[in-house]
Amino acid sequence: MGDRRDVRARILDTAYELFCRHGIRSVGIDRIVAESGVAKMSLYRHFASKADLVLAVLDLREERWTRDWLEAEIARLATTPADRLLAIFDAFDEWFHHDDFESCVFMRTLLEFDDSADPIHRAAVRQLEVIRKKIEAHAEQAGAQEPENTAYQLQGLLMGAIVSATRGDLAAARRARAVAELVIDNATSSAAA
């Protein structure tokens, strides 16, 4: 096999898929080993522990989902700053309609690890903050009066929509988008008053 050099990548890819789809605790090391076609000792050579692997997967999720996918979708779907905020909801609508919609691993992990001192819990919190900061930057560019507050509100809408989509509501993003319009109008128009 020529993939001698990217054993670490194979492990990480498999763990990424499994953790994102099924959560952390319900996926065992043995399953990751089996599905990645790798020796268990190779996994523990590259990652000190399961927790270490989880943290690596959360970072990879930031790279692939938050940075590469979400930002690209926002840029693709909208041009003006105000449209960009709404485009997040359009992107989520597409996401929810994917056949293999896997829900949000950050929220899943946050709820699964309830100890706020746990590094895994903290990593999930941090990843949600990364997303909120991106929303806040867009809100600022769109002229929101209180970008931080608006970002909190919009992210709340997004997270609620994810839970709704996870229980099978495919219209969740569109419904949330309608609310987001009200929020954005209110946050930007109060300047004119």
Place this chain on the structure above:
Amino acid sequence: MGDRRDVRARILDTAYELFCRHGIRSVGIDRIVAESGVAKMSLYRHFASKADLVLAVLDLREERWTRDWLEAEIARLATTPADRLLAIFDAFDEWFHHDDFESCVFMRTLLEFDDSADPIHRAAVRQLEVIRKKIEAHAEQAGAQEPENTAYQLQGLLMGAIVSATRGDLAAARRARAVAELVIDNATSSAAA
């Protein structure tokens, strides 16, 4: 001990506390047995399996939280139908500020059990629907044009706020309340237009 007759209640109480606080998978039967001071065989005499106990806890949560607590708070905090919708957010604000805020076991369970055919997953979905139906009834009484849509939107706000509170945002309910005002105004005032 005089609590010979309510062994089942002691088990259920302990499981309720532990499952609601820490989730399902991270709480083992042994811990429930130890903390309820009951013999393991007594637990399995009253509940066929752990899954059975989980379903009983979800039902108990509906009774205690959804029916007894939430409805009572709504009635206590508001009198008019429109105020009642907003009172949900006020109740959540108090809930989030409890020292022992335990997050939402329905959402936690929904995300923890990703198989939509699993009875536990389905029970969590059903419990969230029960809550949405209650919101819908209040929305109808408040004169919303599309009570179902409004209920979906308000519940999305509530669920997003819960995630936010779980990551430590104590202002989540107040922020969501401000958005809810926009939603309710929009849903009820479009009749006048």
Place this chain on the structure above:
DNA sequence: GCAGACGCATACAGATCTGTCTCTTTGACG
């Protein structure tokens, strides 16, 4: 070619988990 690192395979340790079995004790009721 050869040393050493890397990967595969697999057995294993030790913990934990669900669920069962057995034995003893206790309490309710006739």
Place this chain on the structure above:
DNA sequence: CGTCAAAGAGACAGATCTGTATGCGTCTGC
């Protein structure tokens, strides 16, 4: 008091989990 069902206590089975140890093949750099 005697009976019987329920509860307590704890060992146990079997599965699964994380993590380690070992032995063997293979590729790479020198």
